[in-house]
Amino acid sequence: MSLQTEKSSMRFGVNYTPREGWFHSWLDFDPGKVRADLEQIASLGVDHIRVFPLWPLLQPNRSLIRSQAIDDVGTVVQIAHECGLDTTVDVLQGHLSSFDFLPSWVTSWHEVNVFTDEVAVSAESQLILTLGKALRELPGFSGLSLGNEFIQFAAPRHPQSQKITHEQAEKWLETLFSQAQRVAPGMIHTFSHDDDIWFDSKHPFVPGDAVKFGDNITVHSWIFGTVAPHYGKSAVELTWFARYLCELADAWARAYGTAPRPIWLQEVGAPEHWIEREDIPQFVRDTVLNLRGDSNCGLSPNLRAITWWCSHDVNSDLADFPHFEHSLGLFDQHGAVKPVGQAFAAAIREWGNPGPAHSRESQEIELGTHNRQLLNADQDFFANWVRWAREGQVKRIDIKLVED
Structure with missing residues (x-):
């Protein structure tokens, strides 16, 4: 099965965070512990996972892609398949739970722009080819993601923002x-973004870019960005934010002439610093x-999959995480x-048959990329x-596009 399913079929999955050692567990990979985690995940009634090997461990030197690390990723895909789960593999890791994971050959004395430096991009391409070649024949492998919110390295708010133009951004994606498409044709390849x-x-x-590149449009719905700070803790608006983002994704696809495109709600979670703990089950049900x-x-237009963040709580012994990261899991650290x-x-069991899609009244807005902030959750349009x-x-x- 793939994430590009029939409209009548909805897929549910989980972003896999290993219970012991978090993503540092790739350093001392233990298939038995992976199997125990994935059996727990499968017990929830989901059908897919997304996994996150760390870029510095896969490719610690520009010319060294570790065969053992690649094999370990393949082992996870195989175990997942045995548990009844399909797997998407993120490649350039990138960014996870407030931590950045960049190999030493692009930082410090060797600092280069990971989007524009031709040597670095060539090495990134080689990692994609190597992973794709190793995984493409494995049952249950769905495809590659370029990396978890990797484009945050180009965001103006990043503390070491890498300056690029829109043309350079598109060249990198292309x-x-x-x-990815060359090495694993027919798979579902995506890129993710906050x-x-x-x-x-x-x-x-x-x-x-979000609606033109990749085989699915991905959506990451996190209420701690704007909507929760604006409306307050446990506000009802929080339960509508994921739907709103999926509607926006579909609207931009129509505006750019790429619709219909499958939409994958690739991350959605329930952070306790903005939802009272006793309200979280209702938040989950209402959001879904x-x-x-x-x-x-x-049904939210063209939505094909919902993947919850995340499987297991970050162990309380691990330091320096934002506090809420220790409580995002569907399972606790034990x-x-x-x-x-x-x-x-x-909520998965309750999904059933959604109401029939039909013509709806429209809410129109004129804008371009230069004033897209008018769609944010602290603006009148969202309200x-x-x-x-x-x-x-x-x-x-x-969305009626106007000239930038």
Whole structure:
């Protein structure tokens, strides 16, 4: 099975965070522990995972791609398949839970721009080719992602932002996607991003890139960016944010003429610093079922998959994480399913048949990439959209492109 499913079929999955050692566990890889984790994940009724090998461990030197590390990734894919799970593998890792993972050959004395330096991009391409070649014949392998929110390295707010133009951003995407498609044709290859791509008018990657490149449009829905700080803890608006982002993704695809495109809600989670712990199960249910819709609005357009972040809590012994990262898991650090995990499993069972999609009233807005911040959650457009949604009318968003 692939993430490019029929419209009547919804896929549910989990972003896999190893219970013991977090992603540092790639250093002392233990297939037995992986199997125990994946059996727990499969028990929730999901059908796929997304995994995150660390770039510095895969390619510690520009000309050295470690065969053992590649084999370990393949072993995870094989174990997942035996547990009934398909696997997407992120390549350039990149960024995870506030930590950056860049190999030494692109930092410090060897610092280069990872998007524009031809030697570095050639090495990135080689890693994609090597992983793709090793995984493409494995049952259950779905495809490659260029890396988890990798484009944040070009974001103006990053502490070591790498300056690039939009043209350079697109050239980087074209180069790496061509390699992925060449080495593993027919698979679902994607790139991921936080919501800066939709809302930050100074970001060199633009909404058009999100809807033109890759085989699915990916959406990462995190309420701690703007919507929760603006509306407050446990506000009802928080449960509509994932649906809103998916509607935006579809709207931009129509604006750029690439619709219909499959949409993958690749990350969505329940951070405890913005949701009261006792409210989290209801937040999970409402977030998922708002995506399903009802007879008034139907399924979120072209949505094909929902993948929760994340599988297991970060162990409390690990230091320097933002506090909420230790509680995002569906399972706790001992492997016991939490109320959030039970709620996600229940929402999957409750999904059933969403209301029929039909013509909806539109909420139109004129904008370009230069003023995309008007779509952010602290703006009137979002406030009106949610108000109508709460009244039973989930509006179709129509973007009328204007010249930048």
